[in-house]
Amino acid sequence: MKETIFREYDIRGLYGSELNEKFVKALGYFLGLKMKESSCENVSVGYDARYSNKELFSYLVSGLNKAKIKIYSLGLVPTPLGYFSLYEGKKFDANIMITGSHNPKDYNGFKITIKKDSFFGEELKIFGKKVLSNLDLEIKDDLNYEEYDILSIYINFMLEQFKDLKNLKTKIAIDCANGASGVVIKPLVEKLALNATILFDKPDGQFPNHEPDPTEPENLLALQDCVKKDKDIKFAFAFDGDADRVVALSRDRIFCGDELCYLFAKDIDNPRVLADVKASKNLFDEVAKFGTILMSKSGHSNIKKMIKEHNIDLAAEVSGHIFFKHRYFGFDDAIYAFLRTLELINKGYDIEKMIQSLPKLYTIDEVKIKSDDKVKFKIIEAFKDELKKGVLKDLKSLCEIDGARMDFENGWGLVRASNTTPYIITRFEANTEEEVKRIQDMIMNLFNEVKLKF
Incomplete structure (x- = not known):
């Protein structure tokens, strides 16, 4: 087993050869102990649409139960709903999301949050060595957990936050990539009565239509074709596999995460903004004219840490991670960012014109x-x-x-x-x-x- 599966921000590897029963059970056990060291009494666990998720969930739960920490299952949900579970109702102390994010179907992984803080970096790598040196630990199957319906709570929260979007006439298209976003997007669209065409909303871990990475041009072809065929569609949105990243596009252009960040910043009074080291010079120069902007390392865990340390309202990575502390909780939620984009449209912002007016680079x-x-x-x-x-x-x-x-x-x-x-x-x-x-x-x-x- 390679130590490299313990990455900077999360754990990621190939199902079967790297993420197998012995490893995941040991991971669950030592994570449970780690969480209890931080005075956690319980943990919420969710998973995305990957074909390996239910098996990995059962292994993880068995390990967590050996550590004697109370487990709540969130079921199949986007990663942001795992983060959301730590803020809604103050019921949970920690969260684990089983997700391979935007990677090909045979990959999977774990994103870990303890007491609202990402478990990452050097601490995660040191922890990984302990797990890898204890793979022979005997851990019996123990699937004792309680189910918790975070999905309904999240949808109702968004319906209340964005009730002004109800019956929005602007026609849009949405590509869920057969990932986890479909379980939220479809009911949200129906309850807000949005004028939307939805592609590939059924979760399917084989990703039969295209891989769940909207930053790769070939994965946007179906959505672009939809926009091309229906002249009434003004904007379109594509989510990655676990819906913590979003790409927006119109008929004529694709909006990167730093461009979306600029648009959102324009709608916040005197914003404090954070952008990753890959962001355009335009974002730093233009936001500095009406707010404050700082530069961050890339990576969602690094950015979340800086959001807390520097009292940031809004943060973004070029790759499509968008973080709102303004009116939200400060974690990357692509579905929330999608709704904030619709809010700009509803307020009358000419999104394309605003981006086109920036200096040409x-x-x-x-x-x-x-x-x-x-x-x-x-x-x-x-x-x-x-x-x-x-x-x-x-x-x-x-x-x-x-x-x-x-x-x-x-x-x-x-x-x-x-x-x-x-x-x-x-x-x-x-x-x-x-x-x-x-x-x-x-x-x-x-x-x-x-x-x-x-």
């Missing part, structure tokens, strides 16, 4: 460079050492909070190690096509020189 979208998990961070450190020698003459500033974000007179570049996959990630943006290509070539030439040493 040219972006080379995220490129993933294969790199071994054992050396990727060492490569980044060596790359930063070279930068500090002044080898890039027109480098204005270097931000090291998450890899290397390099600012130049007319653009910027980012090179960082992914915390969840064996890749190094690059992203580039500038005022002109020529400049963004120049920045990319300059940075990649240096990076490739460094990489050759490993």
Whole structure:
């Protein structure tokens, strides 16, 4: 068993070979003990639509029961409903979501929250070593748990919060990707009487129509085709497998998470905003004109931590994680972000015009460079050492909070190690096509020189 299944933000691996009975039972047992150390008396457990979830749920519950912590099952629900369970009614002390998020169908994983705080980073990795060294622990099957209907409570909460959207005339389309979002979206759409076409709302862990990652262009083709065929559809939304990320699109453009963040910030008085290191210069420059904006490491756990520490109203990642503390609880909830987008439309905001009015920038979208998990961070450190020698003459500033974000007179570049996959990630943006290509070539030439040493 590899320690790398314990990632920066969560636990993630292949069902069967990595996430098997012995591992998941041991994980449940030690998580239960960890939660009790933090004075937790109970834990809510939910799972998304993956075919392996019910089996992993039974193993996890058996381990938790050995630790003698009270278990409540939320059933098949999106990840945000697991987080929501910790705020609604103050009934639960901790939450575990069994989810593979946007990954292919044979992957699965666990997102863990203890006392409203993500269990992640170095603490999770140290914990992982304890689990992996105790896989021979005998844990019998014990499926004792109580069911809890968080789904109805969540839907009713949203219906009350967004009652002004009832009978919204604007026609929309929604792609649930056969993930967990369908169990919420379908009843919400019906009860709000929204004018919506819904695609692939039935949860199906085989993901028969496309993979549940809306940031990959091929996974948006069905939704785009729907918009193309129905001229009345003005906006469309695509959710990932566990509905903590959303992509919005119109007939003519796809809105990234940082663009949605800008739109939401415009509707908040004097907002305090947080964006990840991959976000566009436009977001930082424009929000600074009417509010306060800070930069964060990528990753939902890092962002949640900073939201608390810096009293943030709104946060976002380019990948589509949107976090509202303004009128909400501060965790990433794609369904809530979807409803806030409809709220902007209902208020009369011209979303496309607002984005088009921003300064024109040219972006080379995220490129993933294969790199071994054992050396990727060492490569980044060596790359930063070279930068500090002044080898890039027109480098204005270097931000090291998450890899290397390099600012130049007319653009910027980012090179960082992914915390969840064996890749190094690059992203580039500038005022002109020529400049963004120049920045990319300059940075990649240096990076490739460094990489050759490993």
